[in-house]
Amino acid sequence: ALSRAVCFSSMISLMFAHVLIQTFTCALLAATNTNLLVVYLSADMALFILYKIARKDFYYYVNLSGFLRVMFSVVHRFSVKTLANFTMLMQFRNPCELGGLPYIFSLFISFAASFVSSSLYLSHYNEGEGDTTKLSDDTLKTILASLYSVWFLSSVTFIAVIKREYLHTFFSLETASDFSKRFYLDLREDQEETKGAMLSYHCDVYKEWGDELIKPWTSKNWSRWEEEKPMWFRDAWIENVPNTYIPYDWRVKYNKTKGRVDPQMRRRSSMQQVKTLLGVEEGK
Template sequence: MLTYDWDTSPAKRVSEPQFYGFIPDKALPRAVCFLSMMSLTFAHVLLLTSACALLALTNPNWLLLFLGVDMGIFYLYKIVRGDFFYWLNLAGFLRFITAILSRFGGKFMANFTMIMQGRHPQEMDGLSFAISVLTSVVGSFLSVYAYSNYYDEDEKIDGETLQTTLGSLVSIWFVSAVTFALVIKREYLHTFYSMETASAYNRKNFLHHKEDQDDKKKGVLSLHPDVYKAWGEELIKPWTIKNWNRWEEEKPAWFTDKWIEAVPNEYIPFEWRVKYKKTKGRVDDSQLQRRRGSISVRELVGGKGER
């Protein structure tokens, strides 16, 4: 289970302690947490797939309406909050298409697998994830009502069987959800209903790492600039300007040509911009991108990109 593996990963817990770590550390609570996750996922998936099947039998258009409205509300929510575009560092039309596909894929996966990674602020966020989970329960009641009242074929599942099955699955879902909420670490409960955007999350994560944890902070500059544009001048620029000379002297493993290329020009000390020959004064972004695409920073300096 990806959620379990990632949440218990020491590397993940160190790099993003604000998000990873909800699973208890002791053996018994961890086992209970794992079992409740499994049973909750089981009930969720069966509720939603059964709802889709009943709606498809009753009227396929109702199924399309149910799924379309659910997806449309999610897209609208992301757009209104300025959190629609994905965190990958892409530009132009490719960025737009990637946002559409990635948001669709993330929402679809969360709906039909209940993968809890979907609550990450760079994916759906906690509130959207919680609504997707609740949709399975609401949709199951609506589908049973629609099937019982509007499906006219001779071979039809009787209402008592549907209600018994629905009641059993909802009971499993409810007990599992309550057990899960009680056993996880309390400080992570908010991640399951948080409205935190990708930008706000990365700012908090950047601030969490200490002054000497450059290897943890550096990851933010591999994201799209929109993720940090609201606070980059305030936090990232002073950090890079202050430490650039030291990085050039110490040459840490992560301080590579590829990473340097992702750093906005204004976040690099002027003397190093000159040495890299990125500008000879200043160039616009399109010229800079052409240069970056044709030759590495180290080669411009005169080296061969060796570390």
């Protein structure tokens, strides 16, 4: 319990120091020249986007297509990167978001930028009429030294007490596809609903390994699912499954019947769901 409390406290203080360093950096750049702030934030974002594109990991795993998928991915990547820069939430090291190594790289970029921003501020900031008083060299050094000290001590403490099996996640190069494959392989045979949920994501997430792992699983169990009809085995889920993952005989049957069930039955099922939500009992 003590180690957990120390780990949590060091994580909070580390996040606190990082946020102050990042905020102070942006304030110094904005005070010196707003164009410098724009260049810094744009360059940082561009490096992240180029990394994601180079790793073929830019598109988010949500099952969208076309222009909508592009726009959703752009907005999401920009939002997550901005939030990570100004909050340092460790959940963003998830491979589906920033990823481990890009997360750590962002921290050190912020750290390095604070040196550059303070140097630019001292050499290029000019006090004009009505402007605030320029911070002295000693004041800047005191502020930054204090923040660096908290950052360094918190980092050392956090690394010392964190569970060893989690440490590699801060340096991981896993993509969303790699992470999904590892997650899938860790599932037990009886966790069918969780396995099936993988097919509700965009096919880019599993296309590199799906033929090897998911296709044999669906081919082996499809007939049993049709017979047992588990709760998760519904038309909406089937529509997300690539045709090649559906056994040929069932694929032919679906084509002939224009779907898994008769349209009239689907309508009755939908009405029953509405009645259930409204609390209307059967036969009333």
